[in-house]
Amino acid sequence: xxxxxxxxxxxxxxxxxxxxxxxxxxxxxxxxxxxxxxxxxxxxxxxxxxxxxxxxxxxxxxxxxxxxxxxxxxxxxxxxxxxxxxxxxxxxxxxxxxxxxxxxxxxxxxxxxxxxxxxxxxxxxxxxxxxxxxxxxxxxxxxxxxxxxxxxxxxxxxxxxxxxxxxxxxxxxxxxxxxxxxxxxxxxxxxxxxxxxxxxxxxxxxxxxxxxxxxxxxxxxxxxxxxxxxxxxxxxxxxxxxxxxxxxxxxxxxxxxxxxxxxxxxxxxxxxxxxxxxxxxxxxxxxxxxxxxx
Numbered sequence: 504x505x506x507x508x509x510x511x512x513x514x515x516x517x518x519x520x521x522x523x524x525x526x527x528x529x530x531x532x533x534x535x536x537x538x539x540x541x542x543x544x545x546x547x548x549x550x551x552x553x554x555x556x557x558x559x560x561x562x563x564x565x566x567x568x569x570x571x572x573x574x575x576x577x578x579x580x581x582x583x584x585x586x587x588x589x590x591x592x593x594x595x596x597x598x599x600x601x602x603x604x605x606x607x608x609x610x611x612x613x614x615x616x617x618x619x620x621x622x623x624x625x626x627x628x629x630x631x632x633x634x635x636x637x638x639x640x641x642x643x644x645x646x647x648x649x650x651x652x653x654x655x656x657x658x659x660x661x662x663x664x665x666x667x668x669x670x671x672x673x674x675x676x677x678x679x680x681x682x683x684x685x686x687x688x689x690x691x692x693x694x695x696x697x698x699x700x701x702x703x704x705x706x707x708x709x710x711x712x713x714x715x716x717x718x719x720x721x722x723x724x725x726x727x728x729x730x731x732x733x734x735x736x737x738x739x740x741x742x743x744x745x746x747x748x749x750x751x752x753x754x755x756x757x758x759x760x761x762x763x764x765x766x767x768x769x770x771x772x773x774x775x776x777x778x779x780x781x782x783x784x785x786x787x788x789x790x791x792x793x794x795x796x797x
Contacts (some may be wrong), residue, residue: 505546520558520561602650604771609794646775647787658776658778664792671687692722696733
């Protein structure tokens with residue numbers, strides 16, 4: 504198999520057509536260069552150069568090999584450049600998982616800014632729930648998860664991007680849909696649209712805590728697997744729901760009421776492995792944090 508070093512030697516001799524000048528160009532003495540070319544000829548089983556006391560010229564096999572040597576050296580240079588870019592975070596791939604609401608905000612602005620500075624990086628995105636995202640990080644199938652997570656697993660590192668507060672989502676046909684605000688306790692007997700704990704344990708526990716603080720347990724009639732589908736069920740008039748204020752999208756069939764006693768939610772956070780050494784991962788985190796600050 505032809506080595507990059509051999510290709511470099513042969514290209515120098517083929518272009519200079521003079522062993523002395525080729526050796527000077529390679530910054531080596533002539534005898535080792537002549538020996539290297541002889542070894543190469545034995546290796547490929549062909550005479551590559553016609554040598555006389557006055558001149559050196561390429562044979563036909565030598566001309567063919569020269570073209571392939573150019574390709575090999577170019578490929579070697581590209582590989583070195585790509586490796587350096589990957590090491591510096593300029594090139595590579597990043598697998599990102601995010602809860603549904605994060606694709607509306609803040610991911611669009613984060614990804615836009617990241618692509619501006621890292622155009623050679625391929626970002627692969629997956630819609631996930633919090634529990635699945637944390638497990639995928641530990642299974643090494645995700646590099647970063649954007650989820651509502653407040654756990655303390657020592658294998659993971661967390662950067663909070665924002666902290667949301669709750670709103671009450673009601674169908675516009677609800678008798679209280681146009682009130683200025685609402686107490687959670689006053690909604691105790693409503694039909695609730697809920698996200699099961701298996702989908703997002705931290706988020707579920709936060710909502711249950713808010714209800715228990717108001718001295719009731721919600722009567723759950725409908726189950727959703729994401730905040731988006733939860734809101735669609737509210738829009739259908741199936742019930743009411745507590746949702747993050749950042750998920751409150753304009754919809755003709757939904758009214759969002761502030762809570763009389765504001766209730767903060769577990770933060771939307773970037774979660775990654777604590778021992779992840781990849782520069783690209785750190786650069787995405789830096790980009791996300793700086794974007795969130797603005």
